[in-house]
Amino acid sequence: MSVRHLDRLFNPRHVAVIGVSHRPDGVGALVWRNLREAGLQGPMWAVNRTPFDLDGAPVFTSVEALPQAPDLAVICTPADSVPALVDQLGRRGTRAAIVLSAGLREGRTADGRSLEQAMLDAARPHLLRILGPNCIGALVPGHGLNASFAPGQALPGELAFVTQSGALATAMLDWANARGIGFSHFVSLGDSADVDFGDLLDYLGSDPHTRAILLYIESVKHARKFMSAARAAARNKPVVLVKAGRRPDGARAAASHTGALAGSDPVFDAAVRRAGMLRVDTLESLFDAAQTLARVHHWRGPRLAVLTNGGGAGVLAADTLGGGELATLSDATLARLDACLPANWSRGNPVDIIGDAPPQRYMDALRVLLGAPEVDGLLFMHAPTAIAPATGIAQACLPLLREAGTPVLTCWLGGQRVAAARALYDEQGIACYATPEQATAAWLQLRDYHAAQAALMQLPQSRAELQYPDREGARALVDAALARGGEWLDELDAKHLLGAYGIPCVVTERVADLDAALAAAERIGYPVALKIVSPQVLHKSDVGGVALDLRNAAQLREAAHAMNERVTHARPDARLAGFTVQAMVHRPQAFETIVGIASDPVFGPVLLFGEGGTAVEVRADRAIALPPLNTVLARDLIARTGVAALLRGYRSRPPAKLDAIVDVLLRLSQLASDLAPVAELDINPLLVDAEGAIALDARVRVRPAAPTREGSHLALRPYPSGLERTLSIDGATLRLRPIRPDDGERLSRFYEACSPEDLRLRFFFTRREVPPSELARYCQIDYEREMAFIALAGDTLCGEARAVCDPDNDTAEFAVQVAQPWQGRGLGRALLDQLIEHLRARGTRELVGWCLEVNHGMVNLARATGIGMRGGADGTLELRMALGRSIDSARPHT
Structure with a gap:
């Protein structure tokens, strides 16, 4: 994610149009006329290899011939000329370009690269940002910019509209003009080779002239970047979107159009929900929603x-x-x-x-x-x-x-x-x-x-940390399955995997033959269930491979023989590898639910909950959420299903123990975060009643996963447990770790114990309390671009150090606060050192902050840490510290 040089793209001082032609209906000529009519305050230059008279303005024959480097270049030339032009512009000093040309993905260079990749390679050394290719362009009416070949101008306003569809852009502009709807920005992304939704959400989310952001989305390519930017923008202002491809056929069409994999629509809904955005069904609803959210308050x-x-x-x-x-x-x-x-x-x-x-x-x-x-x-x-x-x-x-x-x-x-x-x-x-x-x-x-x-x-309740009996054993089990070349774990391995994460499972044994099955049944105790084991059969009940409530050895023997005959007849290709024998669970008041993990091609692992049993495909009563989950999100996932009403109990059926389902969902969330190779996991049924939850059957599919940074396969960066450590202060042992969403109550007690003067020094104004909404913001941080380390003495929070990085990871604004009993004992220094170490590891260039001149504790801490200080306005000090990365080494996403 990066907003670097987007100010040159949307507020340029001078613009060059490359590819202006004699033909009045040519793209370059249309762009030139739009620029002139929009009223841009600043020089505009036209470039064509053949000079001609253009409205009395000179036409330059090359980029090198321009009077100076334009802030923005609009490229309207054939696809094969674009990489060289981008290189020339970058060398000249241009830092933003709009590429209207199409065909760069399909075209190839002599060395086999796509023309699009060659364009990006040419832009990268100069940090030159590119909108497009294959786009309509961009309009910023407030700055007199219409760098597009749209048929007309946009009215000025406070709505930003970003679309992946060029045809839709022109239609929507005409529609908006007819209704008097104005825009702060009107942007066509095209193929979004560089500048994409994530970049624009970051830029527009902090733009003071934009009060709401409207998106037309066909696909998302970089899920974590998109989610991180969307969550940040949605906290500042309404973000409303229409997503094409709601139906499977539409999704395939959208993927073909944008060249990106189309994810499942329910998964996209879950992502929108998690980011705090609003999804509507029609383009007219998009503008209606923006107007409503801007006008209706309280x-x-x-x-x-x-x-x-x-x-x-x-x-x-x-x-x-x-x-x-x-x-x-x-x-x-x-x-x-x-x-x-x-x-x-x-x-x-x-x-x-x-x-x-x-x-x-x-x-x-x-x-x-x-x-x-x-x-x-x-x-x-x-x-x-x-x-x-x-x-x-x-x-x-x-x-x-x-x-x-x-x-x-x-x-x-x-x-x-x-x-x-x-x-x-x-x-x-x-x-x-x-x-x-x-x-x-x-x-x-x-x-x-x-x-x-x-x-x-919402702040989840504080809860004890999940204990995992054998996390490394779970990894070893998955690795062993991958080493064997298998895709599906057998039932017993699947339950061992669940057991490693503390998910209760029915007692199960895997056996090779009937005699071993009889012995296992004696150990477990009748009644038992008998199931076939076959790598080729996933749904055992579909082929008669399940027998339930077997009460003695005779029934088991008869069931095994009949089962072998049925399976051999139904699936002659299946290799029978034995049986599993499991205890029968008699919980007549229990509800059958399904919980699981699925993999989306865009957003990665997702969690599922719904009504279970054999009719799960028919009823399709399920809801989806993105991991990682906390207790609030897990309860919301349950509440979004039809089975939730049944779980509350009715007539003589007592309510199910929802906390048991929440616990299973949290453990599956952690499993999804830890084990990237787990592509699919179903627990069906998960029986739930007033006593708790127990898994009766489980399926797990694994696939090789490339070695990556821990948790990088998720759309949302999970809690970084690898940053936890212990710290000794004056003989006391403290836990130092990143903050978690369930730390809200601890953080509230921390602020309540602060003196009014401490709160004034921390927040620069006198306050009695920190409201719940602010506590939620401080606890539910985005680990992708924020960090807050807290120190805990037992369950008491005694200090915090936090930093928020800008989208380019250039600067991180920081703050430190220590509880009064721990002040002057080195805790502030330990927290700040940990924060600086983390920021250096993630490549942040500079630490910045502000404090009041009278905050002697912070002043002394800054001096001890080597942070520079400079006097500011109104009795404040500006704090700065270089962290070792050159600004020129930063790369936007290209």
Whole structure:
């Protein structure tokens, strides 16, 4: 990930268009006209091998002939010329280029490289950033930049739109202009050989002129980069997206178009959910959502009240609310409405105040509903009547709606007779919709967005660390299977793998023949289950390879003979390698669930939970999440399935022990993080009841995995357990480790114990407490670009040192705080040394920070550590320390 030189791409001082031709309909000529008409303040130069007169401007014959190196070059020449041009521009000093040319992936150089790779190789030594190739270009109306061949200009605004489809870009620009929608940035990625979604999310996420980011995505190529940037951007502002390829056929088409593997759509949904973004289904919904999220504030909850002067419109709103929640009005609220409404009002929600309602009736009802504690949000609806003009009602109600502490959406039904009212509310920044369906869809988008944001801020409960009886044994078991050339572990090895991670399994033995099976059954104790062992048979029950509840040796012997005959007939190709004998588990109140690991070609390992048993494929009741999980995420995964309602118990069936499922999911999450070769794992069924959970059957598929950095096969970097260590301070042994999401309670106690002065020195202002949302942000860090080390004395947090790296890994902003009993004892130095060591290992160039001049402890620590200090404004000191990497050695992702 990198935002290096993207300022040259989107805010250039001068631009060169390379490939401007005589033909007025040529791409280069269109780009030139767009640049001229957009009003860029700064020189623009045209380049063509053959000079000609171009609107009175000179045409230069080469890059070398330009008066100076352009900040941005727009390349419109044939594909085979692009690598050489990029090399010339880089040598000249240009640091950003938009390559509109197509065909670079297909074309080849003399040495066999693709033209695209040759272009990237030419750009890399100069850190020259490339948008494209095969794109429409980029528009930044606020800077007068239209470096594209789009048919027209974009209006200025505060929405950023990024798309992989060039054809869609031109259509959306025309659509937005017709509706008066403006943009801070309008960017076509094309093949995104260098600049991609991750880079732009990082750039736009911190851009002060962008209040919301809209994405049209066909595929994601670099999952960890995308997720890291998306999570950072979504914490700052709404990120709303449409993803093509929801259906399998569409996914294949999208992959063919972009040259990237298409992942499973449910997996992409899980990634969006984990990052705190909002996914919508249509392009129109994309802009509706952006407008809604920008205009509706003070979110309180999902309960919506509908105020309308038309009963039919209110019913339609209630019907289209779908999975939303209509507020149930309290007796007190109903009484207040009775006092101000006609006797024939609806006396329920929707609140129908009758078609003859004058402005005062609207205002009275509004005051009641806006003050009702059971109402989280309000949909204000008006259908035109001859009795009360819409404009008068709009003007009368505007002050109430503008100052409301409750989220408000409005719907003005009709055309010309409500146009002025709708325009007034648009102008005042109040969310406004033309139909009840649009308004309720907007409410549901708000609900989903805030649910995703809330998930980012939830702190899991502190829990004991998972203990693994034999983690190295699990690795050895997988390695042995790979060495044998096998793909699927047999049932016993699969259960040994689960056992190594502390997942309870039914007692099982593998045997070679019937006599050994009889002996095993005696050891285990009847009744038992008998299953065949065959590398060629994965679903044993499909071929009659399972016999249950065998109560004695005679039944076992008979079942074994019958089983051999059935399997031989059904699968004559299968090699029978013996049996497994397992204890029968009699838990009549248990629910059958499935848990497992699957591999997505884009996002890597994913975790699955749902209803299990033999009908698992038919019901398809399952949910997916990206590892690593914590307790909050595991519970959310369970809650997103249909079986979750059954697990709560019903009639005489007691509730299942959800904590047992959570524990299994956390252990599978750790297994997925530790063992990259595990490509697929199913526990089906995992029986769950009031006593706990136990795995009856398991399948595990393994595949060779290239040696990589620990956890690098995951889309989200897992907890770096390799950074844990112990530390001795004044004879006391402390644990020093990275912070975890479940440290929220420990961190809260740490801040509560701080004096007001300590908090002022840490945060630069006086505060009594750190709110839960901030605690969540401090604990749920992205280990890919952040680090926080904490020191623990037992379960008490006694110090922290944290750093946040910029997307280019150039600088890391740091902070250190130590609890009062540990100040002046060397703990701050130990924490900071650990942080510096980590940042140096990851290649960060410089450590930066700020502290108050009166923070003598930090000043002394900086001096002792060799950090330089320089006086700043308002009694602050700027702290800087070089960590050893040259800025010129940094490479953007190309």
